[in-house]
Amino acid sequence: MTHDVVLLGDKTLSLLVRNLNSQLRQANSGWNVVDAGYDTWLVAPLDPRAVLFERNTTAWGFVLSPRVLENVPDIAAQVDATLARLAALSAPPTVLFSNLFVDPLNAMPLSSNLDRHAAAAKINERLLQFRDTHPWFHVVDHVSLVLQHGVDALYDPRFEATAQLYYAPSGTRLLSALWLRALRSLERPQRKVCVVDLDNTLWGGILGEDGPDGLQMADSGVGLTYRKFQRTLMELRRSGILLTVCSKNNYDEAMAVLQSHPDCLLRPTDFAHIEIGWGLKSQAIERTAQTLGLSLDSFVFIDDSPVERAEVARALPAVDVLDFPGDPTRLANMLGEYAGFDTLRQTEEDLKRADSYLQEAQRSAGKASAASAEEFYRSLALQLGIFSARMEQVSRLHQLLMKTNQFNLTAERMSAEEFRGLLSDPAYMVIGLRVADRFGDSGITGLAIVDKRQPDAWVVQNFLLSCRVIGRTVENAFLSWVIGLAAKAGASSVVFRYTTTKRNQVAHSFLQAAGGTALDAGSAWSFDVRQLSDLPEYFVRIDDTQVA
Amino acid sequence: MAIDKVKFRECVIRSLKLRSGEYRLDLRIGDVEQWDSVAHLDLMSEIEREFGVRFELEEMATLTSLPELLDRLGQAK
Numbered sequence: 084m085t086h087d088v089v090l091l092g093d094k095t096l097s098l099l100v101r102n103l104n105s106q107l108r109q110a111n112s113g114w115n116v117v118d119a120g121y122d123t124w125l126v127a128p129l130d131p132r133a134v135l136f137e138r139n140t141t142a143w144g145f146v147l148s149p150r151v152l153e154n155v156p157d158i159a160a161q162v163d164a165t166l167a168r169l170a171a172l173s174a175p176p177t178v179l180f181s182n183l184f185v186d187p188l189n190a191m192p193l194s195s196n197l198d199r200h201a202a203a204a205k206i207n208e209r210l211l212q213f214r215d216t217h218p219w220f221h222v223v224d225h226v227s228l229v230l231q232h233g234v235d236a237l238y239d240p241r242f243e244a245t246a247q248l249y250y251a252p253s254g255t256r257l258l259s260a261l262w263l264r265a266l267r268s269l270e271r272p273q274r275k276v277c278v279v280d281l282d283n284t285l286w287g288g289i290l291g292e293d294g295p296d297g298l299q300m301a302d303s304g305v306g307l308t309y310r311k312f313q314r315t316l317m318e319l320r321r322s323g324i325l326l327t328v329c330s331k332n333n334y335d336e337a338m339a340v341l342q343s344h345p346d347c348l349l350r351p352t353d354f355a356h357i358e359i360g361w362g363l364k365s366q367a368i369e370r371t372a373q374t375l376g377l378s379l380d381s382f383v384f385i386d387d388s389p390v391e392r393a394e395v396a397r398a399l400p401a402v403d404v405l406d407f408p409g410d411p412t413r414l415a416n417m418l419g420e421y422a423g424f425d426t427l428r429q430t431e432e433d434l435k436r437a438d439s440y441l442q443e444a445q446r447s448a449g450k451a452s453a454a455s456a457e458e459f460y461r462s463l464a465l466q467l468g469i470f471s472a473r474m475e476q477v478s479r480l481h482q483l484l485m486k487t488n489q490f491n492l493t494a495e496r497m498s499a500e501e502f503r504g505l506l507s508d509p510a511y512m513v514i515g516l517r518v519a520d521r522f523g524d525s526g527i528t529g530l531a532i533v534d535k536r537q538p539d540a541w542v543v544q545n546f547l548l549s550c551r552v553i554g555r556t557v558e559n560a561f562l563s564w565v566i567g568l569a570a571k572a573g574a575s576s577v578v579f580r581y582t583t584t585k586r587n588q589v590a591h592s593f594l595q596a597a598g599g600t601a602l603d604a605g606s607a608w609s610f611d612v613r614q615l616s617d618l619p620e621y622f623v624r625i626d627d628t629q630v631a
Numbered sequence: 632m633a634i635d636k637v638k639f640r641e642c643v644i645r646s647l648k649l650r651s652g653e654y655r656l657d658l659r660i661g662d663v664e665q666w667d668s669v670a671h672l673d674l675m676s677e678i679e680r681e682f683g684v685r686f687e688l689e690e691m692a693t694l695t696s697l698p699e700l701l702d703r704l705g706q707a708k
Binding site (some may be wrong): 097098101106241243244246248251252253330 | 648667668670672673674676677680686688691692
């Protein structure tokens with residue numbers, strides 16, 4: 084099933100629409116691009132009969148050229164008015180809005196561009212502020228496109244004169260590649276794990292042959308390319324991508340380099356998991372996936388050896404194996420050109436994810452030394468924040484709904500638009516969960532969607548928790564809280580909908596162990612509110628003051 | 632200048648997204664549905680890139696058939 088994204092701009096966009104549609108078809112995308120027509124960005128949103136408001140339209144893309152800075156009187160106010168119009172829509176579509184850059188080709192290049200740059204920067208700042216408070220609004224980075232390629236590569240006055248195109252055909256190809264990545268990032272899950280080899284990948288040289296002193300990752304010469312690559316990996320890590328090592332080496336020798344080589348930027352604690360040994364890399368990656376509790380289709384593998392790449396690609400087709408550049412100076416670029424890690428916005432939880440795996444390792448260490456499970460749970464000082472979902476949290480909650488596979492009672496997905504719709508529907512209660520303990524804050528990691536239309540029997544449409552927070556009685560606390568709330572509201576039972584999937588066995592075991600009664604051949608589990616005191620114990624402090 | 636006809640053919644087929652059998656040496660704009668005014672601009676740009684020529688603004692509007700295009704490329708130095 085396809086859904087439409089309507090493009091609006093100040094210039095002709097038909098060439099972009101044509102290129103983009105052909106690229107989207109090739110990529111088997113569900114998006115279909117529709118042209119709103121020449122110079123419609125200001126008027127079309129005001130016209131309820133416009134293609135923007137048709138049923139199949141789920142997204143709008145504003146593709147503005149630098150000409151708006153020259154031709155539209157008071158452009159800043161016009162952008163503001165457009166944003167206000169978007170915010171006032173009862174069910175806003177997903178909106179992609181390009182940031183603005185200045186066309187420097189004008190009569191007074193030494194002076195007048197400076198003011199225009201400042202004006203453009205102010206508008207761009209405004210777009211980012213708006214994005215931060217509106218989860219359905221995304222900024223498409225035209226500024227970086229022009230910084231990378233230059234106006235001369237994007238623009239040609241002949242095409243503007245003949246067809247009102249700002250982006251010449253060759254420039255349109257570059258623009259189209261950017262919008263393709265933006266649109267694709269909205270419809271497919273982001274990859275979460277980057278597995279890297281060590282020799283001739285993380286550093287230049289081979290540890291077993293060149294020795295630790297012969298490795299290249301210093302701040303100059305060939306080493307610089309590897310150092311830059313390490314920096315790029317650090318950046319991935321900070322953005323919430325987990326790094327892991329997969330190397331054929333002697334464990335102690337390679338760990339010594341990671342721990343104490345003076346030129347190595349990445350240290351063992353930067354990696355969520357480390358596999359160093361002599362077995363098959365595909366098996367090492369499978370072990371990594373098991374340890375992290377993530378599926379192989381969220382993995383990316385980087386290795387200089389074509390033999391290792393072929394082995395992993397053959398054994399684990401779900402893993403993305405990157406084409407390693409023949410020229411190591413292109414190593415850092417390789418990640419920027421790869422679209423699997425693409426996302427238009429980062430949630431707070433993305434930024435914390437890499438650290439949370441480290442905290443998990445610390446918790447496991449504590450578990451081993453605790454005398455009993457109870458003592459271990461108490462030692463964690465778990466805190467649960469339960470809140471009614473608000474618009475600011477929608478991107479993260481929707482991300483959870485789309486990504487959680489294991490502790491997910493139904494694994495039913497829904498589009499971002501549908502999910503936002505639930506928030507304003509009085510029949511439903513959308514509840515989010517924050518989990519923290521003394522090792523760190525895991526952020527928003529749980530969600531329940533409760534249907535209260537039958538006052539006597541509440542129906543929990545879905546109930547899910549990130550695999551990072553289960554197994555510490557948080558799930559018990561959340562279950563008790565929901566049933567307790569139903570009891571207070573006068574309901575006599577709570578029914579949890581359940582669908583078996585390939586991967587949610589843990590959720591099934593939970594419902595059973597908690598004392599639920601299976602209904603309709605297990606497609607729902609019922610709890611009587613009188614069972615409340617018999618529900619499994621938990622060692623969690625609950626704060627539900629944020630529940631409306 | 633001798634024109635690389637194979638390269639020319641590939642360039643036209645690619646820019647206009649022609650299906651097999653649609654390429655003819657006497658093709659002109661409008662003969663096939665894909666060759667509309669938008670695709671025409673793509674074709675101009677691709678021919679420029681592949682053959683290292685640069686068309687004047689006016690030529691872009693007048694070079695609207697393959698014979699005219701080949702003729703123009705033949706005159707290029």
